[in-house]
Amino acid sequence: MTEDADRRAAMDAAVRRLQHALAAIGAAPLSQPSNPTVLDEVAAALAPLGLPVEVDQLWRLVDGDSSSLTCFPHPHATSPAFALECWREHQQQPGMTPDLLFPVGYESHAYLLVERDGPHGRGGACFTWASGGLNPFVLVATDLTAYLEVAAETLEAGHLERHERDGSVFNLFDDEAFQEALRARLRREPHPVYGAAAEIGWDPPAWPVHWLASVGPAADEQHARGATTTIAALRASAASTGSAGRVHALVREIWGFSDGTRPTIDDGTGVLDVWCPAAVTMFGPRCDGRYEFDLVTGQDLPHHAEAEATAVRLLSPEA
Incomplete structure (x- = not known):
């Protein structure tokens, strides 16, 4: 057999x-x-x-x-x-x-x-x-x-x-x-x-x-790649042309939705409301945790999220 x-x-x-x-x-x-x-x-x-x-x-x-x-x-x-x-x-x-x-x-x-x-x-x-x-x-x-x-x-x-x-x-x-x-x-x-x-x-x-x-x-995604920008710099460039970059930031608060989460993050240079679609939320985010956010601005965002940028990758920088 x-x-x-x-x-x-x-x-x-x-x-x-x-x-x-x-x-x-x-x-x-x-x-x-x-x-x-x-x-x-x-x-x-x-x-x-x-x-x-x-x-x-x-x-x-x-x-x-x-x-x-x-x-x-x-x-x-x-x-x-x-x-x-x-x-x-x-x-x-x-x-x-x-x-x-x-x-x-x-x-x-x-x-x-x-x-x-x-x-x-x-x-x-x-x-x-x-x-x-x-x-x-x-x-x-x-x-x-x-x-x-x-x-x-x-x-x-x-x-x-x-x-x-x-x-x-x-x-x-x-x-x-x-x-x-x-x-x-x-x-x-x-x-x-x-x-x-x-x-x-x-x-x-x-x-x-x-x-x-x-x-x-x-x-293969369990490794932080390092910050490339700050929230302040991201905001400044987003005001004119839209921007992309990687920040390390603390989650101050978070709102959950059926299709993702919307945390408010703070890296010491500024505060940003971010849309994290469900596809990128395997490793977080959670309140009071520090995360590496690969962000883009200038994209269409869900109306209910009231966010200013979208996360395309998310990981705890300590992972």
């Missing part, structure tokens, strides 16, 4: 084991996919990088919708269509998550993300992450098959919380027991790159190079 075939077979076995564990506690059986052609849409959207074969195989065997996986660890499994929608939303907010991570679970702003295959090699590593804060990406499993095997193991050990609502009794995973079982599995079988435990910071400068590379040329 090829490696891909072996990995698909391992996922098949993990799903069967989970099926048996669910049946033993009286949970509903797993449903078959209702729209398998959506995987073709996912593959087309992710090309040239792909999903690990075990993720593809899971979605060929099981409907990822929550109505199918009625008893599943937090964050709950999601369908491939919803996962693709989430991934596309993250792409529209540079620096939110690396393109290399694809969601396979979501619940209450918490995600289960799987590292995709790419130039760095085989993907598969599973991370949890919660949006809306400064939360790290936490390694929880070497791959999705191991994650499901531990889920089945948790059910088999009886680690459940029984709940009642409107006269009905239902089971939820004992999440504490499940997370400890995941950590134990990683200690026994560490990931070949990340080891037995890893937390990767939420901020792009903390990301591995192959994560940064998945969002474009960002890995």
